[in-house]
Structure formats: C-alpha cells, structure tokens
Amino acid sequence: MSTDTTRSKYEFDGSAIRRKRLLGKVFLGACLAATMVGIVALIALLADVAYEAWGWLTIEFLTYPPSNLIENYNPANYGGLETGPGGIYPALIGSIYLIALTAVFTLFLGVGAAIYLEEYAPDTRFTSFIEANISNLAGVPSIVYGLLGLAMFARALQMGSSLIAGALTLTLLILPIVIVSSQEALRAVPDSMRRASYGAGATKWQTIRNVVLPEAVPGIMTGIILSLSRAIGETAPILMVGAATMMFRPPYSPTGAFSAMPMQIFEWATLPEAEFQHVTAAGIVVLLTILLLMNAVAIFIRNKYDRRT
C-alpha cells in the first residue's frame, strides 16, 4: 500500500511531462507557422506580380514612352498600332538620373559626416546629440521629407519640381542610413593602421585620406548602394516634391521636370481600367529587377572585400 502511494507520487509526473511535451510541440508549431507567414507572403507577392506581368513585359515596354490608352500596351496589338507601343522608358531614365544625382550628394555628405563622427568628434554632449538626432531622423516618415523638399527646395529655393529638387530630398531621406553604415565601415578599420600612419609622420587628414578611407571603401560602398536601392523605390517624397505622374520623354536637364518609375507605377495603379493592372505589374518587375541588381552588386562587393572570410 505504502509503495503504491510513493509510486504514484513520482509517477504522476508522467502526464505532466507529456502535457509539457505537447505544449512545447504546439508552441514550436506556432513559431514555425509564424515564420512561414512572412516567407509565404513574400512568395505570394512575387508570384502575383510575375503572374500579372507575364507576357506584358517586352523590349518595347522598356524603350517606349507611356500612353493613356491601355490598347497600346498590349503586346498582341503592337502590329496594328500607329502610335507605337506604350512603355516605361522616360520614367526608367528619370529614375536612373535621379539615383545618380542622389548618389553624388550622398557620397560627399554621408561619408563626410561619418568621418567627422568616427575620426574627429570629441566625446561631448553635442556629439551624442548629433548621434541621437541621426537615429531619430531615420524614423521620420518619408512623406515628411517630401514636405520638406516641397517647401524648401521646390518653393523657397525656387528649384521647382525638378530632378535636382527630387534628388536633394532623397539625399536627406537616406542620409541617416548612409551615415550609420559608413560609421560602421570606418570603425572596422583597425586602430593599429592609424597609429602606424601617425608613426610614419602623417597628419590626421593624410591618415584618413591615405589609410583609413581606402580600407573602409568596400564597406561604405555597400551601405551607399543598399540605401540607394531603397531610395529608388521611394514614391512619397518625390510625389510631394511634384514629380510628374506621366512624362513622355526623359528629363533633359537637372533643373527640368522629371518622372520616376515609382511615380509611373503609382499613376498606372490608380487608373480605373482593370487591364492597367498588367502594365502596373510590368513596371513593378522592372523596378524590382533594378533593385535586386543593386543589392546583388552590394553583396558582391561585401563578399569580395570581406577580410574575415
């Protein structure tokens, strides 16, 4: 009798363990399912875009100006068209110009700020204020940057809705990310290299120019390309600055009007005819392809120059 009670006292654990095992499995199942949500959503998104764009993405789509008539986009109609097919060409070129200009501004301002913060900045309250300020700017919605661009560049500085006003707005938008990633690249340069340079009699600027920067260039480039690939998909800021929703020829000067791929895609997406869905999707495929190419270049640079591997 007494052995029985002792046994049950210890054996009662069996069901508890089974329950815990079951709970553990249920929880793991929930975790796995949650992880799948993101992956499935990504696959669904890509499949949906590819499915809608299928057959509508042609060479003509890349090389002709847009059109308001849906018939002009349909590859089946190309033979019988007098006007020529509709496409994304002006917006594609506009985006490339926009990103090129943004890259130039970002390169100087972002790397300059990172050099100051990593190499020069004294450990004062003002420095930590700048750092906090940068991480705060990274959280400002992109449409607010658009308002800044509209009021400051387009209106106050009288640049109008020009390519350069758009590029400056995008520069301010991605600057926080570029600064942080460039800082990381500079921080990764070993201090021994700086000391060696000072030891050889170099000044601070010579050390930065000849030793630190060349060493940090791959890291800096990776960060800049990744930020630019984010900028190329941004719609809200250039929309506020006043990028054209539809342009029939590419921009010809930095002070002229421009359109960009996200604007063109937005315009197509808001048109009521259902067939424009295919054109929108075709535009998105072009945008995503450029974005992926830029990411691939960034990863290539990182892997090629990563010293740890």
Place this chain on the structure above:
Amino acid sequence: MTQERIDLSRGSNDVGTIGDRVARYVFFACASLSVITTVAIILVLIEGSMDFFSHVSLVEFLTGTNWSPRIRPRSYGVLPLIYGTLLITAGSALIALPVGTLTAIYLSEYADPQVRRTVKPVLEVLAGVPTIVYGFFALSFITPILQRIYPETGTFNAAAGAIVVGIMIIPMVSSLSEDAMSSVPDDLRQAAYGLGATRLEVSTQVVFPASISGVVAAYILAISRAIGETMAVSLAAGMLPQITTNPFEPIQTMTAYMVQIGTGDVSVGSIGYQSLFAVGLTLFIMTFSMNIFSMWVRSRYREEYQ
C-alpha cells in the same frame, strides 16, 4: 625645427596644416547637416501650419469629426484622418507583433544557425520591397481574397491596407527582436535547463523577459513605421475620410490625404497647400514621440550583461 606633439587620442590630432583644419571643418559641416535637417523639418512644418491655423481654429482641427477640405461646406476636423491612421496601425500591429515575435523566438531559440542565416535575410527582403509594390499587392491579391470571404468588401478597404502594412513590418519586429533575444547570454538558458525547464519555458519565461526592452523598442519602431506608411495605404485603403467600425469600408489615413493633395495641382498659399503642413505636423509629432519613446525604453530598461 619645431617639435610637433602628435596626440593619438581622438579629437585633437590635426597637426595644424591648412588642409587638416579645412578637412575638420568640412566634415563637421557634413555632420551638422543632420541637425540642420531636423530644424528645417520642424520650421517648415510649423511655418506652414501657422498659415493654416490662422484660417482654421486649432480646436476645430483637433476635435472636428468631419474632414472635407475640397467640398463645400468646408470642414477641417482631423479626427477621421487620425482614426483611419490608427485603424491601419492597430490592424497591422495585430498581425505583425505576434507573428514577428514568434518568428524571432523560432529563429533565436529553435532554428539551427544554417536555417537562421537563410531565413533572416529572406524576411528582410520583405522590408526592402518598395511600399508602392505592397499597394499593388493589396489591390490585386489581398482585396480579391477578402471579397471572396466577405462579398461586401469594397475595392478600397481598410482591412487590405492593414494586412499589407502588417506584412511589411513583420521583418522589423522579427529582425530587431531576434537581435535582442540572441544577445541574451547563454548562461541564463543553461541555468534554466539545469532547473529542469523545457525549451518552451526557457523561451517564454527566461529569454523573452530578459530581452523585453529590445523587443518593446522593436514594437514601437514598427508601429511608428505603420503610422507613417504612405503608398500602400493610399492605394489599398482608399481616399474616403470617415470614422467607421467596419474594416471592409474605405477610409483615409493622414498620409493618404497628403498624397491626394500632392498629386493634385495645389497652388501655394491655398488652404489645401497649408493643410498639408498641418496634417504633416500632426504625423511628425506622432512618429517623433514614438521614436523618442522607443529610444527611452531601450536605454531605461536595458539589461546589462557582461
């Protein structure tokens, strides 16, 4: 010949040649630009709003429940726009916070390193997809599904907007939370296992509480991003400012209103132009205070491990 002392500490190594001094000032100017940007944003928003509030009283703006800036009788109560924004934000948080947290627990506590190295970047691709693409995805994929489940769903509806924004911010929650969970030292896990805890108990009762400051900071940042999200909600959720409890009806967020005005030809000085800045200022105050709050949480409740 003068002996120049070279100080190897930070901050004072420029030896005094002109190039050195110029370089220092140029770089300082670049860094100051971030402060100037912040000041410029605040000034631009306040200046534009001042003009607006000289026509519309602040009380009407903050308490009015009717937003019709383009149709007479004109009315400027911002509450429907704020309501629309909060509806999208709450809906997307309902999706992204649980899904993101469970994903983070899986990646940090269960998945083997190889799986983590593949899944994490794949999820981060979601964060890199332009938001206009999410808008298209909502219109062409999510809304039709919703219409099949609930036929009354309109072409533009708040639910599709919330779902798509939720998907968009999953990687923000999962990635930042995973970082926080991975940085919990292994000693804590080993101690819990030593006491007989199961993996479920270690995950939910040891690792999660220990990483709570990082996780909450991630939540706040994701919510702040949902508030400021623009293109997806403009396309998916519609342009109809109204306070409705039915998520299958169209609504308008603050950002979608700004897009609506921005794409129309709005002349400087008109009240439509000024209203952009008043709404922009409201949006900025909301996201800015959340960002500050997130920074405060992270520094206040950070668990320091050696």
